[in-house]
Amino acid sequence: MSQPRILALVGSLRAASINRKLAEAAVQTAPEGVEVAIYEGLGEVPFYNEDIDVPGSVPAAAQALRDAVAASDGLLLVTPEYNGTTSAVLKNAIDWTSRPYGAGALKELPVAVLSGSISPNAAKWAHGDTVKALGVAGARVVEDAHLHFGAIGERFAETHPREDEQALTELAGAVAALVEAARGTLVSA
Template identity: 40%
Template sequence: MNILAISGSLRAGSHSTRLLRTAAGLTDLHLWNGLATIPPFNEDHEDEPPQAVSAMRAEVARADALLIATPEYNGTIPGQLKNALDWMSRPYLEGVLVDKPVAVAGVSPSDYGAEWSQRDLRKVLEVCGARVVGRSLCVPRADTAFDENGQLRDPAAQTTLAAMVDELRALAEARKAVLV
């Protein structure tokens, strides 16, 4: 199973990336680090995208599933993540997100765990044709949510993360079985 993990944060000490590293302990996944290299979406270059976009699309296309962890900036998803999703959604109805199993998690220093950004991210993914798993994870108070080893302190959050990863794997395995 090839699960590609995408952090919506560019920050080196990102809580979203920390959450994805925690998820890596539950399943084999590859953390994609190319978000900062993606230029602004420009429909004029849709048919001949920049190299960084082509590389991103190829990596997403190879993945059986995506696990995206997003912070919340001004009540929604970060612009750079939305930009990458716009590139992934093209060409229209043929983008690499069509029928792709995706799980969404959010991490925020607020009491709400990036709940709003997750809602917006789910909407964008669904419009792009992705198959978004029902379960999600909100990790509030990110500054204290992880222990010194980078693991979630809250056992309920650990259980939810494991169940979400299991649901993502099951959806991806069902999709693979249909494609064979």
């Protein structure tokens, strides 16, 4: 059986984003032989607009995102919470990869959602909105792989999440659950 390829999309474009650091730590927890890669380039993807989503004329950055998601066996979304919801960059990625509706790269793709926020709420509103958008888009949301990190500004102020044993254990569990869902998809394909 081939090993799953997991693609991580980070909903914060900030270079020092703790959500990005959570994604980096998640990459390090991947089971042996499983590739987990963080997608670079979400900041270049234009806002979704049906007028530019025309076969043969899709913007290169949007097509590259679609191709990367389509080539993956599972998707790990890491979302901050902006104004009580998911970030525009992550929602935009969902919009582009859900099209054409019913046949987009997200259709039936196993997806895990991790959320992190400076608030004790742990970005649970953003998490819920992301899960809702993924479900409507046709993704297969892996409930066992959900994870919430609250008060990340304090918890990870002096240390990278990869240096936090509890965070690594939780991330490893989420990644393992996503990998198992992806393996199930590979077997049934």
